[in-house]
Amino acid sequence: MPTYGRFEIALSHGSGSYVWDVAGKRYLDLGGGIAVCALGHANPEITQALIAQSQRLVHVSNLYYTEHQGRLAQQITQHLGGGKVFFCNSGAEANEGLYKLARKRGHEEGRFEILTARNSFHGRTLAGISATGQDKVKKGFEPLVAGFRHVPFNDIEALENALSPATIAVLIEGIQGEGGITPATPNYLLALRRLCDDRHLLLMMDGVQCGHFRSGRFQSFQRILENEPGSNGFQPDAISMAKSLGGGFPMGAFWVREPHADLLGPGSHATTFGGTPLGCAVALKIFEVIEREHLDQNARVLGDWFLRELEALAAAHPAVLKTARGMGLMLGFELRDRDQAPGFARVEKPPALQFVNRLHEKGLLTVPSGNFVVRLLPPLNLSKHQAEEGLEIIAQTAREFDI
Numbered sequence: 001m002p003t004y005g006r007f008e009i010a011l012s013h014g015s016g017s018y019v020w021d022v023a024g025k026r027y028l029d030l031g032g033g034i035a036v037c038a039l040g041h042a043n044p045e046i047t048q049a050l051i052a053q054s055q056r057l058v059h060v061s062n063l064y065y066t067e068h069q070g071r072l073a074q075q076i077t078q079h080l081g082g083g084k085v086f087f088c089n090s091g092a093e094a095n096e097g098l099y100k101l102a103r104k105r106g107h108e109e110g111r112f113e114i115l116t117a118r119n120s121f122h123g124r125t126l127a128g129i130s131a132t133g134q135d136k137v138k139k140g141f142e143p144l145v146a147g148f149r150h151v152p153f154n155d156i157e158a159l160e161n162a163l164s165p166a167t168i169a170v171l172i173e174g175i176q177g178e179g180g181i182t183p184a185t186p187n188y189l190l191a192l193r194r195l196c197d198d199r200h201l202l203l204m205m206d207g208v209q210c211g212h213f214r215s216g217r218f219q220s221f222q223r224i225l226e227n228e229p230g231s232n233g234f235q236p237d238a239i240s241m242a243k244s245l246g247g248g249f250p251m252g253a254f255w256v257r258e259p260h261a262d263l264l265g266p267g268s269h270a271t272t273f274g275g276t277p278l279g280c281a282v283a284l285k286i287f288e289v290i291e292r293e294h295l296d297q298n299a300r301v302l303g304d305w306f307l308r309e310l311e312a313l314a315a316a317h318p319a320v321l322k323t324a325r326g327m328g329l330m331l332g333f334e335l336r337d338r339d340q341a342p343g344f345a346r347v348e349k350p351p352a353l354q355f356v357n358r359l360h361e362k363g364l365l366t367v368p369s370g371n372f373v374v375r376l377l378p379p380l381n382l383s384k385h386q387a388e389e390g391l392e393i394i395a396q397t398a399r400e401f402d403i
């Protein structure tokens, strides 16, 4: 179905941070399948994990225990200091679990409403588009699922004013991805935690895009709150995960901390394919490689370098680039609008699309976020050399639009 505005690129195979199209043209992939390919393409260790596990057990029902699922839950809870995990197959589904958790938590008190942020993105299911704070995903699908309202991001006063007696939870991304790479501020997170404690609300975080070590820490709030006074012991009540968790194998999860971890009891939630031995073996391998090769550190160091370079580029070409922002290997640069930038005025298309198309011509894959932001969400094992190669193509493209 024509649900995607697709690029005129047909890909055939990949290796590490590179992919090749069917005509043999090579691209450096700084989009990473939109923050999915944590270890790049055709990673031999993932391939091996898939082969070995598929020779033992691909799928059994969640009516039974399997070792890999337990071990994967252990990995996740170790990084979050306790709690429990439910495994599913995608980000939208992981968030669906959070909505049900909130509904269950508030049911006896008649509370059901979940506040989310403007410009947020939470997936494309009916509840997902209801939760998402962007009109463009909702249009044509009304009536939406009841019980979601949106408030400005990083504005605690607006959120406090929006609370109603029916509010049960707040759901935000640590770093808004589809909304243009906007990190939550440390003060916002801390104030949110206090507010949620005071009003007995669940603080839920969507870590689907910004999670899994992309920020330089397992979850983005851990990076955002580093060295922040008063942040000791900060924890959201629940976190959704997907994308890099499976590195390309469809995998989602949501984590819930005590005392809410048993709220969804037997019979209250389920999925046929969630947490299969095959998916969990792959996800465990990804954890192992990230840890062994210190890829969290690589994301931090390389990302910080890349951000400084993009900021310098923005300063050098103010008529093309407005700003650069992000954290770790979740970066974006914002382009000027067509009425401000002569370089973008010649063509009707949004600046982000024009820029991304030009990058494609030069053999670089990136992902637009809205009309003005170009996103970089590369594999966590990107090398410095590859980052330099990507930056050079971006810089060359900025020069071309700077007329």
Ligand SMILES: *Cc1c(COP(=O)(O)O)cnc(C)c1O
Pocket (backbone or CB within 6 Å): 089, 090, 091, 092, 093, 095, 121, 122, 123, 124, 173, 177, 178, 206, 207, 208, 209, 210, 242, 243
């Ligand atoms: C991609 C994304 C989702 C949806 O994940 P799917 O696997 O496409 O369902 C949800 N939230 C955020 C923040 C995302 O980036």
